[in-house]
Amino acid sequence: MGFKEQIDITRLPEHIAIIMDGNGRWAKNQGKFRVFGHESGVLSVKDIVEGCVDIGIKYLTVYAFSTENWNRPIEEVNALMELLISTINQEAETLNKNNVRLNAIGDLKSLPQKCIDDLANVMEITSKNTKCTLTLALSYSAKWEILEAAKRLAQQVQAEEITLEEINEDAFAAQLTTAQMPDPELMIRTSGEHRVSNFLLWQIAYTELYFTETLWPDFRREDLFEAIVDYQKRERRFGKISEQLN
């Protein structure tokens, strides 16, 4: 029996977040340039989005470019930006066909103007889609996001729009870039690294983490289904004890 058949579709995670890692090593293993790994990684993104649509995952958030990735060699940064632009434009039609809404989080104003414009365009033309929301984290880091949220709340207190006492978990979460989505129940990282690398730190307080040795360009929907089967075997206690759970 394949992993898809083992999934209990009544207990799917609503939101899956993925740290797509290992593109560079995958390319190097084949004696190719790193950018070839990123290009191949796009095929994995496409397959995983289709896998999510296939089984009914409502939110998929992928770490496509971190704040720290700006420190990579300029040629690689430029190649990633070009790839992002060409991919979102080429995939707009398929996103619509699959009823997928494109969303982006991060310090988007730091991206090249063409990237900002094309993202805004594809987000607009997919904005009515309801089956799945694909969020690209771009120029994103969780520490950046948390600081921005803290600054906005401080400004609101200063302007006497809210009181200090009104700042609670809900008020804080409402200032994050993910305010419109549930927290991920499952976070996957490929390539054998066991880190969360500044991704969604607030949102993963109770997220199940899944690590696989598979490099991102080799990761396909069957690997996603395997991760979901693993997730469904876990007991999520949220600080309680087993006997308190139904």
Ligand code: FPP
């Ligand atoms: C990590 O692999 C991957 C990235 C930093 C970029 C991810 C980008 C893509 C999959 C392509 C663009 C995506 C979209 C959605 C259009 P790495 O380079 O850190 O690999 P390494 O750890 O083996 O060096």
